[in-house]
Amino acid sequence: MLNIDIENRKIISNANRVKTSKYNFITFLPHNLFDQLSKPSTFYFFVTLCLQFIPSISPFEPWDYLLAFSIVVGTSMIKDGLEDYQRHIEDHALNSRRTNLILKDLKLEETSVEKLNSGDIVLFEKNEQISADVILLKGYELNRETNKFECINHCFIETSNLDGETNLKKKAALVNENDHKALDDFRCDCIRNYKKNIKSIAIEEPNDSFTEFDCKIEINQDQRKDIKVGSVKNAILRGSILKNTSLIACLVINVGNHTKQAMSINTDKKSTSVFEQKINWTLGLVFGIYAVMLFSTTGYGAYYNSNLSTFEIIKFMASSYILYSYLVPLSLFLMIEICKIYHAYIISIDKDMFRDLDGTNVNSRCRNTAVIEDLGSIDYILTDKTGTLTENSMTLKLLHNFTTGQKNISNLLEEIITSNINNLSGENREKELFLLNMLICNSVEIYNDNYEGISQEELSILNLLKEHGYFFESRTPEKIILNLNGAKLKVYILSNLDFSSKRQRQSIICKINGKILLFTKGSDQKLLADSIDKSEDIADLDKKAKDYINNVNEYRTLVFKYKILSKEEYDEFKTNKQIAINLLNNHSMKISSNEKLKGKYEKYNNLELLDDVDDAFYKEIETNTIYVGSSLIEDKLSENIHSTLTMLRSSSIKLWMITGDKKETGVACAINSGLADNNDFFSMEGQQLVNRLENKEDLDEIFRISSIVVYRATPAQKGKIAKILRNLDKKILAIGDGNNDVAMLKIAHVGVGIIGKEGRQAVLNSDFALPTFSCLRRLILYHGRFNLLRYSKIVTNSFYKNLFFIIIQYLYNFYNGGTGYPFYKDSFMNYYNLIYTSMIPMSIGFFERDKEIFKSSNGIYWETIEEERAAQEYDFHAVKTYKHIQAYFTKPIILAHIIGGVLQSIILFFSIRFMFNDGISNSSGKMLQSPGESIIISTIIFLSVINSQYRIISFINKYSYIAVFLSFFFAIFFTFGLNGIDFLHMNIFESEIVPKVFTNVFTYFILAGGLILTYSLDTLFLLYIDNRIKKMQQSYK
Structure with missing residues (x-):
């Protein structure tokens, strides 16, 4: 980790300046000329030009060649200069934005964002864009009645600039302490304490992961050293926008090109097309x-x-x-x-590649011209499922519980007697726990009486429950107030671990009427896994649930489980977890020096991140959780997906769908979307396919099949599959919409990002950005061929x-x-x-x-039967002759x-x-x-x-x-x-x-x-x- 001594740190005037431009007024001519001559072909022509200036060997006067060379190189230099000038304009607009720096005497100084340094404390206002990677210290909400600020321990941000998600995210303050209930401004005791006593910051090595963040802040107060551990829960990344919170005070961690936003932008060019x-x-x-x-x-x-x-x-x-x-x-x-x-x-103005997304007419874009001609020589398309072949628009269709079987939500709720939920001991106990799990175990927040959240599955469940009168009226980190068809229920939150792609589940420990409950929700792959330690009865129940889920082909499933904890179990969990956190905060404390802790806690001594502590303790307490139900959610197929995939498959392009979903869901989606038919496809688990490709087992059979469904694949496996196919000289196009698709997009010959609900990371790492999958047909069969x-x-x-x-x-x-x-x-x-x-x-x-x-006059609809027939004739021609075009440039x-x-x-x-x-x-x-x-x-x-x-x-x-x-x-x-x-x-x-x-x-x-x-x-x-x-x-x- 990088250590910053706050008192002795070196202040750099433009430490937070983000520079995407390459040249300046003085360096442009020599630097760009050097770049031009670095190209082998240009250097060859330059040597020829130099030789022509030697009269004794040159058969020509050099002036004509000089003019020709100047036209070629000069045109390229002008293009580079105009592009770099535009980057200069964008950089200046970004770096010259104003923000408020909190000084030692707690006075505010307005400064440009490029002057921020690691260790500064900055005050951000509502709707302001966060200008560095920061840790939230404290939030302030203006009370309209008293016109006073109230300290709060959280804030809401929007991260659409980072990942395209417009749903609000909640961030927690580093320390949950309310020092004052009413303030004239931001100057509370906690901020005074931070500004005065922060001595050093230990920062993780800069990286581009949006889901990981680690820092340690040393605070010296009253001769006592205290270390606070900051994680992704407290981190607000550069590019985020503060929402629904009046003010926040933040500690600057990463600045400039070390911010995650700057490092996530893919500046690496594709290898040679x-x-x-x-x-x-x-x-x-x-x-x-x-x-x-x-x-x-x-x-x-x-x-x-x-x-x-x-x-x-x-x-x-x-x-x-x-x-x-x-x-x-x-x-x-x-x-x-x-x-x-x-x-x-x-491509950017092609009206046939425009789509309406939430009322906005979005065009397709080429982000890397170096591979534009490779669209005409694609052998394989590797595609994600959710958000790519589907719209990532979730609708809750059915619920499953062993006491009632498979039912829609109305039938299940009719069997629940709301007044009995307080006891959780009646004949409907399993159904009641199922309902409470769905309402409590989620990361959804309330904003203007509407739900805001990241997970489309969670939103679909909660919105449908709300339609039937079951919802939460308020939510804080400590308490949730539920409205159960008119009856109020208070739920106290004791501990929570949000969903992560690593764990594939979320767990929350809460207290309801004196009972301590653990609710867990996540993928069936994790929660019903045979490898999890569990009792024989629970293992049998999980097997039945697994068999049921495997027979439900067309739906996405979430599994809900619970566990009733005794007070002793929870206290042990809480105490031991705190010991591990203390060990993490103070690495000078060694388990071996404390005989009472030796043995029992030695395994926690090597945990390096706060997330590691959470993972370790929740994994233990989640043992023997009881299956209580599953949600069956339908993800609508993308528009025109069937005709698009049918045409691509008919063009002799092989289609591989690589998804993290279970086999049955993946196969059903493949058949319904037209990616595969019943006669010419097979399905394979992600690691199994990687092993066969690496070991070159039955490659002829694999490459003969026109469609393959790859299920239970991790992001790393997606990248491996793309890399192996590329090494086998297969021309591949990868298409996806989320962070988990980035690896395969960057490795493929052509990477296509869908501008969807899962964010911008796929688009930022792609060669082409499309509003929907259906635009791929025209991109390949029209622009690619031609x-x-x-x-x-x-x-x-x-x-x-x-x-x-x-x-x-x-x-x-x-x-x-x-x-x-x-x-x-x-x-x-x-x-x-x-x-x-x-x-x-x-x-x-x-x-x-x-x-x-x-071409139709409006670019989209054919106005006459002759035009429509001509368009259909071309589609047929393009499908039949896609591979034929490749013959024009063979050896x-x-x-x-x-x-x-x-x-x-x-x-x-x-x-x-x-x-x-x-x-x-x-x-x-x-x-x-x-x-x-x-x-x-x-x-x-x-x-x-x-x-x-x-x-x-x-x-x-x-x-x-x-x-x-x-x-x-x-x-x-x-x-x-x-x-x-x-x-x-x-x-x-x-x-x-x-x-x-x-x-x-x-x-x-x-x-x-x-x-x-x-x-x-x-x-x-x-x-x-x-x-x-x-x-x-x-x-x-």
Whole structure:
């Protein structure tokens, strides 16, 4: 733990500043430029640029390449700068908020939240956002009648900024002491004591867990050292909002980037996407070709020019390095990045992916553009159940008790005589205890006569009981007043341990009319477990309850148990627990030094957290609790869930539902939702599946099944399953809505968070955020398919056209002695990729589709029968061809484009060389040799590539024509419009050569012959590619 000495602590002026921005005005240029050059591709282009500034080795002037490089890098820098500027604005708004700091003399000083330090005591007002991780010391409520403040030992907060939950949560003060009943302001004796006597704070190592908090506060008073232990019950995290409480005084624990809110934000980028891995594989192949070209040219040059010195050979090699560097497309990565940003925006405005959530029209969002194309190559979807496939909208349907059997709530309550509840000794005792358990053992609070709570199950039970006249009128940490159909009953709370995901149950010890009762409520997995120590009678009863629950398939169940405690049992529990807490508070006290405690309490000596103490003692006292009933709760399926899952399953995507629920509930949900049918699925317990995957047992059988229901799975097991599948090279998408889904969302290739009732942690750790599961259909089958198709065509065409372009330069080097003399003019080489041949690929990246889709005018409803039929036709097409799109970017197709580019380049080069063998002269007898050959081949290459790009477009639209027009416009503009403007260095060819070439009639014969040749070769090439793709598509299931 981290120790802070309050008196000697170092005050840091901006300790609580949260900084999400990366740069400032001074560091932006050098830092971002360094970030840009850290990218392997950009660094490669930068080295090429530097070499061009060495006149002795560069075949070109560097200015054209510098301009092209500046456009690519500059665009990326502008994007980074705008994003970081927006983060600066958000940081400033967050850090400059004002709050009240309590000084030593208890005066208030208004300060900005960024100036808070650990150990400060701060006063927060109602509706103020908490600005650090703090421990609640004291609350104050304004009495409207007396206009005085009253000390209270709790407060209410809302944590929607942290986890999305709008239900109010109750936090307890560190010490439950009421020093004054009426105060003019916050200056009570306890705050004076805290401010004066707090000496040190021991803080847990910073972490991102919202459910764990541990600190120890040392207070020295009257020569006596006292240690207070703070836990999650007392902790209020940064981002929470104070509600329904006038003022609270809090001790600051964690500040700045050490707060749990700051640490919980997932800033780790996904590892390389599946699509990017294939690009890197292609780049490796291209660099291999690059190396062969470079060393073969250099070797030939050294052989052909045997009298050259080693230095001159190195110069020739460097020149060839520059020439062949154009083999790697400079503009490809920028083009893909722009397309991804555009499509992320399209997803956010897609009206078909908007949903109404509690009266608010919520859109879908792309939070990580790096994986946007991986949506088109998903093999497995791992999905949570509650809140993902279901709405997390609970309705209490039935109650079960062995004395009455399965009944609805009305029938059960009719059998209870309210006046007899005080005695708890009549024939309806079990039913009465069941009713009291439901009313008492929960974490629900009252606000404006309405229930507020975290658990949807608890709210559904209590709201239905309230409709029948059974409710609690007031609730404090010490007492609950129940209204039982008009009869009042006081319940005194002696001890309480709230529900936790670790324990999966809540227990409360209370006193009712002199009887001490332990009520426990939780999952059947924990409360009815065979491993729990219990008597034979209770074990038999639990077995019967377990058998009953396992036969109730469609409902979520909560088990309720009780135990009557003697005064001696409770006193022992209370005393021993306090001893363990004292041991925890004072680690200098050793059990071994106290013979009376040795043996009996030695096992508590190693407990490190207050929660550990609670867990240990409640586990003991919960032994032999008696089953009193179960609640059967229905969780409504999410809208359009059946059609969505049916379509995804029909798209050859395998669906695995991973839930913590019991087997029967999971299977029923899977069948009812359409995730599985009775013929092609199986169910398996979470650990069992992990073991089989780790041991690689029957993997063929597991991967053959289209749907699997994984039940009783923990959050850690969800993450393990995702990790194992990923290591087995399965492309997975994980989708969930709660904290327990975060592990699998972060590990999956694509993580999707549902904006639901269980909080924002899933969304914060996701790549995409959707309002409902049904939006996944459009995200995958529409955006996923199209984007994979678009980027596949962009990348394969990019490498094809560059090889087609550069191989001619390579072959030409064997005609000039391997000297590295350029065949093309420098500006043509530099702008061939960046401008001339990038317009059509950009239009493909934005608008390409494999099938035209008719869009309704309002984006949601189809206004005509023809539109609706077209939409249904597309849905059918998307389902049947989802896997087919993946064939466009497979290794065989990538290799085919590389080989096709090389072969077409070789054939074109030698055909033109044959025509130029004796030279071509015009009417005046002047010869058109190498420069003229360069002009003609450059023209043929440009026209051939434009034609090839146009022919691979599946969805011709107005933007396709605009792209073709812009390609010709820029080519003509740079060729003729800027011809001869030397200071711009924009002339593609020497000014006196261009007219000679295009006024020679033989030029057009050569152009026509070359274009016919390339068109024929391109036709054969595209036919081969199409045939290869179709064969691969036929092999897909």
